[in-house]
Amino acid sequence: MRAVIETDGLGKRYRRRWALTDCTLSVPAGHVVGLVGPNGAGKTTLLSLVTGLLAPDAGTIEVLGGTPGAGQAQLARVGFLAQDAPVYARLSVADHLKLGARLNPGWDAELARGRVDRLDLDPGQKAGTLSGGQRAQLALTLAVAKRPELLVLDEPVASLDPLARREFLADLMEAVAEHELSVVLSSHLVADLERVCDYLIVLVGSRVRVAGPVDELLAAHHLLTGPRRDPATLPDGLEVISASHTDVQTTLLARTSGPVLDPAWTVSEVALEDLVLAYMSQATGRRRRDHHHLEVQK
Amino acid sequence: MIWLTWRQFRVQALTAAAALAAFAILLAATGPHLASLYAASGITGCHGGTCGVAASDFLSRLAVTGPYPIVYLLGIGLILIAPAIVGIFWGAPLIARELETRTFTLAWNQSITRTRWLVVKLTLTGLAAMAVTEALSLIYAWWADPIGKAIGLLGLGNGSGHPWEGQFSSVVFATHGITPLGYAAFAFTLGTATGALIRRTVPAMAVTLVIFAAAQVAMPLGLRPHLIPPDRTIATIESAGLDFGNLTATVVPGQPGAWLISSGAINAAGQPVSDLPAACQAAFSGLKPTSPGACLESHGFREVITYEPASRYWPLQGIETGIFLALALALAGFCFWRLSRRRT
Amino acid sequence: MIEFHLDARSGVAPYRQLIHQVRHALRLGLLREGDQLPKVKDVVAGLAINPNTVLKAYRELEYEGLVAARPGVGTFVTGTLDGGSLAAHGPLRRDLTRWLARARRAGLDDESIEALFASTFRSASEEDIA
Numbered sequence: 013m014r015a016v017i018e019t020d021g022l023g024k025r026y027r028r029r030w031a032l033t034d035c036t037l038s039v040p041a042g043h044v045v046g047l048v049g050p051n052g053a054g055k056t057t058l059l060s061l062v063t064g065l066l067a068p069d070a071g072t073i074e075v076l077g078g079t080p081g082a083g084q085a086q087l088a089r090v091g092f093l094a095q096d097a098p099v100y101a102r103l104s105v106a107d108h109l110k111l112g113a114r115l116n117p118g119w120d121a122e123l124a125r126g127r128v129d130r131l132d133l134d135p136g137q138k139a140g141t142l143s144g145g146q147r148a149q150l151a152l153t154l155a156v157a158k159r160p161e162l163l164v165l166d167e168p169v170a171s172l173d174p175l176a177r178r179e180f181l182a183d184l185m186e187a188v189a190e191h192e193l194s195v196v197l198s199s200h201l202v203a204d205l206e207r208v209c210d211y212l213i214v215l216v217g218s219r220v221r222v223a224g225p226v227d228e229l230l231a232a233h234h235l236l237t238g239p240r241r242d243p244a245t246l247p248d249g250l251e252v253i254s255a256s257h258t259d260v261q262t263t264l265l266a267r268t269s270g271p272v273l274d275p276a277w278t279v280s281e282v283a284l285e286d287l288v289l290a291y292m293s294q295a296t297g298r299r300r301r302d303h304h305h306l307e308v309q310k
Numbered sequence: 311m312i313w314l315t316w317r318q319f320r321v322q323a324l325t326a327a328a329a330l331a332a333f334a335i336l337l338a339a340t341g342p343h344l345a346s347l348y349a350a351s352g353i354t355g356c357h358g359g360t361c362g363v364a365a366s367d368f369l370s371r372l373a374v375t376g377p378y379p380i381v382y383l384l385g386i387g388l389i390l391i392a393p394a395i396v397g398i399f400w401g402a403p404l405i406a407r408e409l410e411t412r413t414f415t416l417a418w419n420q421s422i423t424r425t426r427w428l429v430v431k432l433t434l435t436g437l438a439a440m441a442v443t444e445a446l447s448l449i450y451a452w453w454a455d456p457i458g459k460a461i462g463l464l465g466l467g468n469g470s471g472h473p474w475e476g477q478f479s480s481v482v483f484a485t486h487g488i489t490p491l492g493y494a495a496f497a498f499t500l501g502t503a504t505g506a507l508i509r510r511t512v513p514a515m516a517v518t519l520v521i522f523a524a525a526q527v528a529m530p531l532g533l534r535p536h537l538i539p540p541d542r543t544i545a546t547i548e549s550a551g552l553d554f555g556n557l558t559a560t561v562v563p564g565q566p567g568a569w570l571i572s573s574g575a576i577n578a579a580g581q582p583v584s585d586l587p588a589a590c591q592a593a594f595s596g597l598k599p600t601s602p603g604a605c606l607e608s609h610g611f612r613e614v615i616t617y618e619p620a621s622r623y624w625p626l627q628g629i630e631t632g633i634f635l636a637l638a639l640a641l642a643g644f645c646f647w648r649l650s651r652r653r654t
Numbered sequence: 655m656i657e658f659h660l661d662a663r664s665g666v667a668p669y670r671q672l673i674h675q676v677r678h679a680l681r682l683g684l685l686r687e688g689d690q691l692p693k694v695k696d697v698v699a700g701l702a703i704n705p706n707t708v709l710k711a712y713r714e715l716e717y718e719g720l721v722a723a724r725p726g727v728g729t730f731v732t733g734t735l736d737g738g739s740l741a742a743h744g745p746l747r748r749d750l751t752r753w754l755a756r757a758r759r760a761g762l763d764d765e766s767i768e769a770l771f772a773s774t775f776r777s778a779s780e781e782d783i784a
Contacts, residue, residue: 044704063419087421094415107317114313115420151416158421178702185698189705210704
């Protein structure tokens, strides 16, 4: 499958601070990619580089085989929904659709109208008076109706109430199913992404910590509990992501390259949220004092 | 993109159209009567010396007649502030508002490059700004034509000192001819550039206002006199129409309609003097029979005058407009550079 | 047409839950041969899950011979589940009742019984797979 985003050593700097460092990714097409990380990790920077709003300071990036933002054709293939879904407050919903129609050669007017009808948006209403959820839906309509191959969304549900959040994600998934889109969406909450993403990128402190299909990641990571162990005596083939010790017990979240045969370890599956949290804490080097931290909370 | 530019610009455009229409109505209501006053003044078809008298009479009467002085000054004021208004309300928000409200993420992700987006917005709105300002200037010039002609007959490039200004006066030069085009273009692109730099609409408006006002003041005071190196002449006291208070000239002899930039008296030795010598004080007070001018001349005093002849009016207009247009282009170029993908 | 639901807390992968629900519906007779399964886009619109999840479930059901995909039309039931009615499991039910009585006599409360069953079931399933 062709890669929808291909980066090599990608970096972006603001004055002296590197917002994104040494980012090397090969994201396959046909997936809903979740980009997760704490605020300030570089998610918006990476997405801005993908859509061509920013140009790299280091490394290279290719989106759908082309340079991001470089010309009409490339811009037509990528749809973007920025954080908080900015819209033109004094333009009406219908004006926004006209904007889309005039500025996009690939505009699908019927799709746009259909969506506006289905979502019960009043075409004459000024966009500034729409609710947060409605604004997000209008912005999504604009992004989808230009018939892109890739849809990029920056924290699309962060400021939405739970109902609006669910409706937005359901609507997004329907669009993905109907138009065979690749999607990249970012969030600082794993819970938002869990239902919809089948490819995960964890970004912490301007670096990619782990990236891959969710199935593979969950199959490759396990929770190991066992009697207290000296770290040096851990079996080979284990990459420990996070560890916590009490006086009698050791708990590890590890990436395993094969089955763990040592009977002293109890091996169990890891939930996506715990996997992400483990990589985040590894990155920030926070030592966990609470030995219950890896309890699976469902 | 043209539609979007218009749609975003609609309110400002209609406001400008309304203001232009209101001003036009005001001028249309008062213009014909002004023209008839001029026709009745006997200036048309006058010869030689009677022209000066007729013109002077016309202007003095006009200065106390009805709305004319008010409309005259109102018009000049309006054309003077029009570029600033355009710069603040059309220029500053153009880029700043898109950056501030983050709608650029919407605009620059349609299938249009940001270069094309900026080209269309700058060109259409900038041309509209120039057109509106120049339109104000042209309809005003039509209305004020009788006054201009009368002042021309008096040969006063600077003005006659009533409310009536000459073509070289600092306020009129910037509001007549083609200079309004330059000022409008400059103010507009100044607004867009500060908006691109500061990224906040209200601060950009304030900075634009301050910088433009400074430029508007600096040009007539500091730059305009040097756009073309002025001529210098040494004239007799009598011919220079001296103001005996500060010994400055009021007329450039042999140069009707010239722009009198500066002048000063020099004594027989060639040194500048700014006060009447003691010897001529009495003549000034009227105690002696001779005129103060004759007294000064008898002491060998002369007047040094720096001036631009009337023939340089259009070259100066062209140069000043050219400077502001060049600045406008540079500022527009700055906007493109500032918005390039490496920076935002 | 059946409707899917998802228990996010069950620990069972979503696609497995969908498979279970189709099989359950087949067993109960809610789905019969020739019936159409819900369209992928309708499932994801209702549940807000990834379309690939639904596709994976439908593919596995197709692999098991229970459904068949007709491109451009939808996915249709082709097979039945050989489960018979619950009544046929009489002997198993009796054995289970007897075992439950023994567990209670041994002093196990409800939770312990469930835990014992769950862990034995899991390890037995893993042994089956291994």
